Amino acid sequence: MKVRIDVMLKEGVLDPQGKAIGHALKTLGFDNVEEVRAGKTFFLDVQESDVAKVMEMAEEMAHTILANLVIEDFKVTIL
Amino acid sequence: MKVRIDVMLKEGVLDPQGKAIGHALKTLGFDNVEEVRAGKTFFLDVQESDVAKVMEMAEEMAHTILANLVIEDFKVTIL
Incomplete structure (x- = not known):
């Protein structure tokens, strides 16, 4: 069985990678990216x-090594 | 509008991060992870x-900076 685990930073946690990408996109002319x-x-x-x-x-795998639950949330989807 | 862009290595391209995670999971006792x-x-x-x-x-953003189309595929989803 195939399963998908999405790991995202929690709301409110600063995301430097996202910020850098957002800045790069603006520099490239994608002005309406917020x-x-x-x-x-x-x-x-x-x-x-x-x-x-x-x-x-x-869920156990996400708890153990895939996600850092202090700053990240995860979502499991069976495919 | 919110949009989600998933970037994945193409089929057949070696994924060292995935391999390392798979190995770590097996070491932790998740034997049936393939x-x-x-x-x-x-x-x-x-x-x-x-x-x-x-x-x-x-799609333009994915082509420009989010994905490396030589080794990666991407998928755009409007949320």
Whole structure:
């Protein structure tokens, strides 16, 4: 089963990468870009067909190494 | 209007970050993880209400700085 885990900085946490991209886009003439936030996405192929088990495993993986829960949120999507 | 741009390595392009994460997950006991691919996501807030214009702008931004089209694919989603 394929699963997607999106990791994003929490609202209110400063995002220097997003800020830099936003600045670069403005410099390139994309004047109407207001805010940019950058995040990470992980696509995992898991040898398990039970959706509930895959969800649980994905959340555990996010908690363990994929996301830093102090500053990041994550979202699991079964594909 | 909010727009999301997902940038992923093309199929077949070696993904060392994904490989490292897959290895780390196996070491941590997640034995049934088969493949991991890592990608980037950008959320943009654009001051423009015309969907077609925003799509066009997002594709241009992806071509210009967000994605390296030699090794990466991208997908634009209007939120």
